[in-house]
Amino acid sequence: MSDTFxxxxxxxxxxxRDEAGFDDNFKLDINFAKMEFEETLxxxxxxxxxxxxxxxxxRVLKVFHKNGDPGYAHDHIRDLDRxxxxxxxxxxxxxxxxxxxxxxxxFYGFILAIDxxxxxxxxxxxxxxxxxxxxxxxxxxxxxxxxxxxTYTREHMQKAVINIQQIHSALVEYNDPYSKNIxxxxxxxxxxx
Numbered sequence: 450m451s452d453t454f455x456x457x458x459x460x461x462x463x464x465x466r467d468e469a470g471f472d473d474n475f476k477l478d479i480n481f482a483k484m485e486f487e488e489t490l491x492x493x494x495x496x497x498x499x500x501x502x503x504x505x506x507x508r509v510l511k512v513f514h515k516n517g518d519p520g521y522a523h524d525h526i527r528d529l530d531r532x533x534x535x536x537x538x539x540x541x542x543x544x545x546x547x548x549x550x551x552x553x554x555x556f557y558g559f560i561l562a563i564d565x566x567x568x569x570x571x572x573x574x575x576x577x578x579x580x581x582x583x584x585x586x587x588x589x590x591x592x593x594x595x596x597x598x599x600t601y602t603r604e605h606m607q608k609a610v611i612n613i614q615q616i617h618s619a620l621v622e623y624n625d626p627y628s629k630n631i632x633x634x635x636x637x638x639x640x641x642x
Contacts, residue, residue, distance in 0.1 A: 472540040477558035477586060479503070484510070486571045495531050497574060500589055507589035508557065511535070512572060515580035532583050538621045539585055545619035551640050552612035555588035590642065596631035605633060608641035 484503045491498040499510045513532035521528055528534050539556040542548050548555045562581035565572035575582045594600045596609070609631045616623045634640040 471536050471559060472544065475540055475543060475556065475558040477560050479560055479563075479586070481563075481567045484568075486568070489571075492574070497572075499571065503586065507591070509554070509587045509589050510584055511587065512563065512575065512582045512584040514575060514578050515582050516578050517580075535585055536583070539587070541619045541621050542616065547615050547619050550615065551638075551642075552615045553642060554590060557586040557588075559586070560584045590632060590634050593632040593634050593642070596628040596633060596641075600633055601628070605631075605641050612641060 484501050486499050486501050487507075488500040489497065490500055490509070494514070496511055496513045499512070501508050501510045503510075513535075515532065519529035528537075536559045539548070539559070542553055543556045547553055561583045563572065563575075563584055564581060565575040565578075572582065596605060609626070613623050613626055632642045634642060
């Protein structure tokens with residue numbers, strides 16, 4: 450059986466053909482003995498998102514299912530692997546200092562292969578995947594509010610537009626600007642992410 454999904458193409462025929470890969474400066478070697486799983490924040494077919502404490506600091510661990518390489522779309526631009534897309538995007542955002550500006554959650558790094566048995570029972574849903582899952586470790590945002598008709602203000606929307614422009618300046622195309630994906634993080638320095 451092929452490692453790619455029907456109708457996809459391989460890297461060689463895409464804009465990523467010459468890409469060396471992810472920035473190894475952000476590759477993590479996680480000691481899962483120092484990680485406490487606090488809460489499951491979201492579960493989907495593609496990934497699971499956890500609030501964790503790592504070395505005593507609150508973080509978010511987003512773990513991606515790996516069931517073969519879906520390849521690339523026929524437009525030769527879109528990578529169909531969500532984990533590669535997110536890892537590549539966060540590496541670019543961190544390199545471009547967009548993470549440091551607060552426009553997106555801070556990025557601490559990525560893990561290319563996690564043995565689910567080392568994180569049982571939290572990663573039990575990944576036990577039957579064809580490959581070990583991979584993950585990103587990002588900033589935990591306490592008590593974020595979703596942009597909606599109650600939280601909307603002109604200032605919030607202006608900040609969101611500026612942040613999307615910053616994301617695009619890092620050569621990351623953000624194609625999901627629905628209001629439900631815009632978060633307001635209350636605090637002394639309110640952030641719109």
